[in-house]
Amino acid sequence: MQTSYDILVIGGGAAGVSAALTAVNRGKTVAVISNPVETGSIWRAEKITNYPGCPEMSGSDLALLLRRQLAESRAELITGRALSVIPMGETFGVAVENDYYSCSAVILAAGITREKLYPGEAELLGRGVSYCATCDGMLYRGKTVALIGSSEEAERDADFLRSIGCTVLAFKENLRYAVIGRDRAEALIAGDKEYPVDGVFIIKDTVSVTTLVPGLAREDNAIMTARGMTTSVPGVFAAGDCTGKPYQFAKAVGEGNVAALSACDYIDKIKEKV
Amino acid sequence: MAITHLKTADFDNAVREGVTLVDFWATWCGPCRMQAPILEALDKELQGSVKIAKVDVDEEPELAQRFGIMSIPTLLVIRDGEAADKRVGVQNAEQLKAMIG
Numbered sequence: 008m009q010t011s012y013d014i015l016v017i018g019g020g021a022a023g024v025s026a027a028l029t030a031v032n033r034g035k036t037v038a039v040i041s042n043p044v045e046t047g048s049i050w051r052a053e054k055i056t057n058y059p060g061c062p063e064m065s066g067s068d069l070a071l072l073l074r075r076q077l078a079e080s081r082a083e084l085i086t087g088r089a090l091s092v093i094p095m096g097e098t099f100g101v102a103v104e105n106d107y108y109s110c111s112a113v114i115l116a117a118g119i120t121r122e123k124l125y126p127g128e129a130e131l132l133g134r135g136v137s138y139c140a141t142c143d144g145m146l147y148r149g150k151t152v153a154l155i156g157s158s159e160e161a162e163r164d165a166d167f168l169r170s171i172g173c174t175v176l177a178f179k180e181n182l183r184y185a186v187i188g189r190d191r192a193e194a195l196i197a198g199d200k201e202y203p204v205d206g207v208f209i210i211k212d213t214v215s216v217t218t219l220v221p222g223l224a225r226e227d228n229a230i231m232t233a234r235g236m237t238t239s240v241p242g243v244f245a246a247g248d249c250t251g252k253p254y255q256f257a258k259a260v261g262e263g264n265v266a267a268l269s270a271c272d273y274i275d276k277i278k279e280k281v
Numbered sequence: 282m283a284i285t286h287l288k289t290a291d292f293d294n295a296v297r298e299g300v301t302l303v304d305f306w307a308t309w310c311g312p313c314r315m316q317a318p319i320l321e322a323l324d325k326e327l328q329g330s331v332k333i334a335k336v337d338v339d340e341e342p343e344l345a346q347r348f349g350i351m352s353i354p355t356l357l358v359i360r361d362g363e364a365a366d367k368r369v370g371v372q373n374a375e376q377l378k379a380m381i382g
Contacts, residue, residue: 093370095373096374100312100315100373105309105310106311133369135351142310142311146350146351206351
């Protein structure tokens with residue numbers, strides 16, 4: 008499998024697929040990084056009636072159509088969560104689970120993400136708090152860890168951690184959580200109980216945008232974009248629900264298209280300079 | 282100047298003087314493969330003014346424990362034997378230079 012692309016699209020919904028289809032038409036190599044289709048917002052929509060050219064259908068049917076179209080295109084699909092985007096001069100490194108890829112431009116299209124973190128989560132990230140069991144699990148062999156998450160992935164991660172010798176306290180409910188510790192995670196507060204642990208794995212479908220792209224300008228819980236769907240980071244574009252309201256399929260598709268064309272222009276300009 | 286791979290036995294001696302940038306990595310860590318070429322390029326650029334070293338946390342668990350390594354990769358700057366700055370996650374060239382000072 009390739010590890011280097013012209014454009015990496017983070018998110019496989021309306022905006023992401025629209026962006027990918029547009030970019031491959033402009034001759035760019037593209038991969039879409041996405042979770043399984045059932046985890047996205049479109050899947051949960053009962054019916055979409057205002058997408059022009061498309062007869063009324065359920066969100067799940069529309070989501071599957073998008074996936075099929077993506078599969079039939081020259082864009083690739085990488086299943087997994089993007090964990091961080093690292094600017095490396097003229098390219099970006101994108102960590103996806105325990106792999107990494109590089110690209111010239113990034114299009115953020117991961118939809119509405121949970122930006123509010125638990126107390127202690129941001130402060131102790133990398134010091135006992137982790138978003139990725141396969142990435143950091145080996146460092147907790149023989150230790151006790153908490154795992155917060157209700158998805159199938161969270162269950163698989165809990166099994167993985169147990170298989171390598173961790174004692175796992177699994178939390179699936181929506182309780183009030185807080186991670187406490189000074190230099191490192193020492194305990195997890197869940198509801199009104201405190202559990203001493205060596206590490207806390209928080210398994211969410213998506214990593215918050217602020218964690219994914221540090222320094223990205225946001226406003227009103229959305230990524231700030233200018234004309235052409237550019238963001239405050241050159242080479243990073245954004246489209247769809249992650250850029251704010253309205254949360255509509257039609258808007259996402261349009262923004263994905265614009266973002267892709269901007270990304271293609273951006274890449275062509277870089278190549279001209281060389 | 283080349284990047285040295287440090288073991289517990291020779292660690293203290295190697296970092297005793299000057300500035301050393303230590304990369305704590307592991308064979309099972311994907312993003313570490315992103316970090317490696319960045320360090321190679323930096324090493325060429327710095328030409329020995331700063332030493333760059335790597336520690337495999339699986340082979341040297343005592344060193345990983347000593348510096349509280351809880352996520353991979355972790356980059357650590359040591360000045361004259363004392364740990365000065367620690368960053369978790371892949372660091373690009375600019376970020377590494379800021380760490381080194």
